Amino acid sequence: MKPKYLLPIFLLVQIVIVKTLALFPEFIENYYSKGLYPKIAHLNRTLFGAIPFSIGDVIYVILIFLLLRWIWKNRIDFWKNWKTNGLAVLSWLSVFYFFFHLLWAMNYYRVSIEQKLNIEKEYSMAELEAFTLTMIAKTNSLQHQITNNDTTAVVIPYTDPQIFEKAKNGYNNLPTPLKDFQYENNSIKPSLLRYLLSYMGFGGYLNPFTNEAQINTLKPKFSIPMTTCHEMAHQTGIGSESECNFIGFIAATKNDDVYFQYSAYSFITRYCLRNLDRMEEGKSEHFLEKLNKGVLKNYDEHDIFWEYYQTPIDTFFEFFYDNFLKINQQEGMISYSRFVGLMIGYEKVDSVQ
Structure with a gap:
């Protein structure tokens, strides 16, 4: 399989895994919300808490800038190269989806x-x-x-x-x-x-x-x-x-x-x-x-x-x-x-x- 297909396919796999785990809120509660997540949250808040400005906002600004630059650079042949560009977008979405759920978002599915x-x-x-x-x-x-x-x-x-x-x-x-x-x-x-x-x-x-x-x-x-x-x-x-x-x-x-x-x-x-x-x-x-x-x-x-x-x-x-x-x-x-x-x-x- 070509490397350019790996992350888009991984996105589909992730969605299936997340939606399946969502059917078991007690599992999420015990092993993620009360298990892994508190350790991740403690580490992040220890690393970034004392910094007086928002590191997360800075990251978002950089990512938005890179996205706009990529769109500008590919504007002329964007639709002509729809397959390559589409795979690139799905690859980035795959990375975002992974870290979003690993670092916090699995809490959506915990016991209410x-x-x-x-x-x-x-x-x-x-x-x-x-x-x-x-x-x-x-x-x-x-x-x-x-x-x-x-x-x-x-x-x-x-x-x-x-x-x-x-x-x-x-x-x-x-x-x-x-x-x-x-x-x-x-x-x-x-x-x-x-x-x-x-x-x-x-x-x-x-x-x-x-x-x-x-x-x-x-x-x-x-x-x-x-x-x-x-x-x-x-x-x-x-x-x-x-x-x-x-x-x-x-x-x-x-x-x-x-x-x-x-x-x-x-x-x-x-x-x-x-x-x-x-x-x-x-x-x-x-x-x-x-x-x-x-x-x-x-x-x-x-x-x-x-x-x-x-x-x-x-x-x-x-x-x-x-x-x-x-x-x-x-x-x-x-x-x-x-x-x-x-x-x-x-x-x-x-x-x-």
Whole structure:
């Protein structure tokens, strides 16, 4: 067999192996998520954690440059040499697919938190309404505690590095059933590509090759503590976006710092309001009236920021990422909001215990 066919064929073999292993989540859980992955993550975060800038972003910039240069050099006879160029693309995809899954992405197929904790994430309208009222009360209380009035927006007084450092406290305080997701070796960075992330609609991401948590520090600061805790959840070996929101929310609410608590509760309250509208159009309006004006000012700050960066680029990447999540055994972009159900189910189980 000619060498140029090896990597493309290896890509097909890899896909078959990964999709077969995905049928055995307990095997993935025991031998990868709790076995190989923690060692890989520890090594990467030890190597890159102390470096003040994002190595992963630098790697991405270099790879994008090389890709564009290759396309430019082959532009004239690109389609004429479609077979050679196609094999080259498949070869690179094969290498990417291998390291993506080896270094992090097999975590997509581990045992779900829903199964681990024996919780049900489906809920009724009445349950969502009751939960939303509780979250509104907590959000209002924290906003008032911080500002000493109902009308002032919360302003976080920390620098980004201070937020990243304080985030560990919440993971140290995780309840016993979630101790599997302890966090060690900080590797949290402001993304060098934060303007691009803003146009793409992303608040942050985990680089699966370097295990660095990348935070879009352009976004409103009141939301950054929760985003940081979410990306740290990915670093602990969680692939599911809903589960990262779930673990990130609990870590932020268990943090001793009141600004982290506010970031988390204001975050989940927005999702509760969205989910109410998904179940019944206009349902959230009555609940919005119960929020303090200071909280609404933070929400306006959030909306103005994302509206400023709303372009066709954002629409494209939302479509792309929605389908990427579906390929990796998730429900698409709606996965993010599913954590509300996880929290409702978790509180039921927690209250019984």
